[in-house]
Amino acid sequence: MSEELNLNEMLKIRREKLAKLQEMGKNPFEVETYNLTHHSIDIKDNFEELEGKEVSIAGRLMSKRVQGKASFVDIQDQDGRIQCYVRKDRIGEEDYDLFVTYDIGDIVGIKGEVFKTKKEEISVKANEVQLLSKSLQTLPEKFHGLKDQDLRYRQRYVDLIVNPEVKKAFFIRNKATKAIKEYLDNRGYLEVDTPILNTIAGGASAKPFITHHNTLDIDMYLRIANELYLKRLIVGGFEKVYEMGRMFRNEGMSIKHNPEYTCIELYEAYADYKDMMEMTENIVAYAAQKALGTTKINYQGTEIDFTPPWNRMSMQEAVKQYAGVDFDEITTDEEAVKVAKEKGLEIKPEMKRGHVINDLFEEYAEQHLIQPTFITHHPVEVSPLAKRNPEDPSITNRFEAFVNTWEIANAFSELNDPIDQRGRFMDQLRQRELGDDEAQMLDEDFLNALEVGLPPTGGLGIGIDRVMMLLTNSSSIRDVLLFPTMKPIVANKSENIE
Template sequence: MPGTEEKINEILKLRREKLKQLVEAGRNPFIIEKFDYTHHSTEIKENFDELEEKEVSVAGRIMSKRGHGKIIFFDLQDSEDKIQILAKMNSIGEEEYGWIKQYDIGDIIGVVGKVFKTNTEEISIRAEKIVLLSKSIQILPEKFHGLKDMDLRYRQRYVDLIVNPEVRDTFILRTKILKNIRKYLDERGFLEVETPILGTIAGGANAKPFITHHNTLDIDMYLRIANELYLKRLIVGGFEKVYEMGRMFRNEGMDYKHNPEFTNIELYQAYVDYEEMMRITEGIVAYVAEESLGTTKINYQGIDIDLTPPWKRMDMEEAIKEFSGVDFSKINTDKEAIEIAKEKGLEIKSGMTRGHVINEFFEAFCEKNLVQPIFITGHPVEVSPLAKKNPNDPRKTERFEAFINTWEIANAFSELNDPIDQKQRFVDQLKQRELGDEEAHMMDTDFVNAIEVGLPPTGGLGIGVDRLVILLTNQPSIRDVLLFPTMKPLEE
């Protein structure tokens, strides 16, 4: 008995032989330039009463084939759904029917025929003409088992979309979500802009960048890790409300919620603070959920989540006290903070201060408990180099992170507009880089110059679009909401 691989090779060989026969007979499908179709499958099904016994033309891929003798049934899949095609020899003609019998699952065809219902009440098309538009010389996964290997699904998304039609629905919903984010902001007077993806400084976030080289200038350049600093330059220039949605790139780890290339949106508004950014954050999320799903109450992987504003607020030190039992209001020195961190088993790195320890405590003990939407405020200055200090406690900043389902969904500040303070924050970040922190912020002298010109009080917000899409589409991984996620190349 031949093995599976041998069978596959035989099928592939047979398909190529069929293509050769078509070409030799002057029926090469690849020279056909177009096919004019009049309807999609869903339109025919939804309007059967009007279309019964009327001529239509459709185009799509053969997904199943059955019958024998003088009758063949195809299931044709177009961009919307499937519809059954009935091909009879006495309607098609004996010679043409002989070729049609050789068509394979995966072939792309155009069909002209009349709409009718079979004896089993299935809306179908009685073919009068079938044109082979593209010959598939590969093998689609077996229809009952589909494409189940997740790694292969991500690598061959084109096959995934063919054999798992529900995947297409996820990406249609993704596009709807993105459109609704833009609609929310556009209706509130925000201007969508474009800023550079390539830059000489990787700024706006604490992250490790991808490095490339510009040959003409003979300089290294960076793919952007954030678009924050350019957008704030536009506020300096006189725009009051701007946003940009686009790809960011971070040379970091990969897991179910991280991909090196991801979609983010950042927006900035003059003359407001981070409190207004909270209202915008919960407003965007609730609006997009309502417009895209029809509800602000979702179920994500078995967990009920209510996105309805207003969301809960909690200071970072308050959250640490609740979830770890450590009260940082009573810990005032770097030495005390480091000692308590060691007691709790946290990793201590060179140059860490009380503020760094607070951030480590929050990530270790708190994030995993933040399921319902919540704003965490009071971030330490050390981990917030672009945020204004809290006037009541200069160790903290006017910043928040929004969490849903334990994930950080949004990050926002009352933007630092003091150029003296900003320059010193960059200097402090450079010291962290010298101590080995590759994610610490680079010095951006032009940005300092920009806010020396004058940045008005400004609120800024960044939202992780992919994570929001994961939640609203109920998908387990970021790879399920990216059409082509980053994959390690297969060894040849």
């Protein structure tokens, strides 16, 4: 209770300081601009050139050591911190007396000369100090010491201020996403935008978010994938397209699942799943090299090597190796379901051989896929948009890429037979009728596009957030999303930041 009273008292004092400044005609919230010439890293990296010269910096006041007529402060900007030396006889008595009342968290601008202290610390000797914005809240001294860890995600703006490593993760993410686009741009791909509001939730097996369009008086869906629109563009004559953007799935949340997430999908005419396999390993390796300077990372104590080529294994081979079931000897749905019962799998309506292979893979094999591995040739029953393998029509020319047991990419030779595609959609509709609300919907316009003619096409989707978790050594997807989805809480204003 005493801590709460102390906090309330500190917040009250900050507001009183603001009121006094406003009475003096020095309202910081009326400041509109500041002539910023350098950032902290610019000064440190170019000290020899800037020594003795005047610079203007701005940032958040993170520490203050007042020693009579002189003070040392640390100013934090987007690149880091720099020390500033403030003397009463340099900035004037009135400004200095105001300066010593500034609080940790206030945003200030400082103009002064670059120098080194006796301890060889690069600093700025202030000639002018200006309060640019008043912080009316208190910053935590040690953010990881919060009782409620979720507060880091709920108040990301505070997390970014007090935890430099958090900001670093997002700089890495920025470099990596730029690198992915650069890789595709350099290979003649066209970046496009497709609708986020859809009248049909298609392109993936997932539960959609449903909203309502008032003017049209129809329900609409936030996209669960952009696949069907991108393939329409290949039909229209574009030969290489990609889109990186948000997808939305109304499903569970975990350390690797967020209801909205970032994915990139790309499609290339006259290419197949093997081309997409090569594309996947090269894209991820290129992003790692650009963002980290290496293709070998340490993720939570495990070394992972993204250097191409990656391991390759068919789903049936993985099931044989890790589940001990050889599907070369199991040819009927009845035999497969019997094996599923013996292995303790959930038996679903109209379960077929392909469903059992997929379920056994997920149950027994995924957990072993630590190093980058391509799992190929998924059963047709779980691949409604992939082209059949001509030598074995029960499987598809598809792959998923796994790293650290996670699926990070999904790709295939795109099904371009409109008759086969209609049959697959109808099978999905039957699954929906049997209660599978993740089964895909029938998209007549997409079928019409296929009838117009889709050339042989390779398609690929990469889960950007999971790749970024690996590159930033983050244990939760929330650590690579600036504003992850959180359940709202009701809290007293004074309890927002402790």
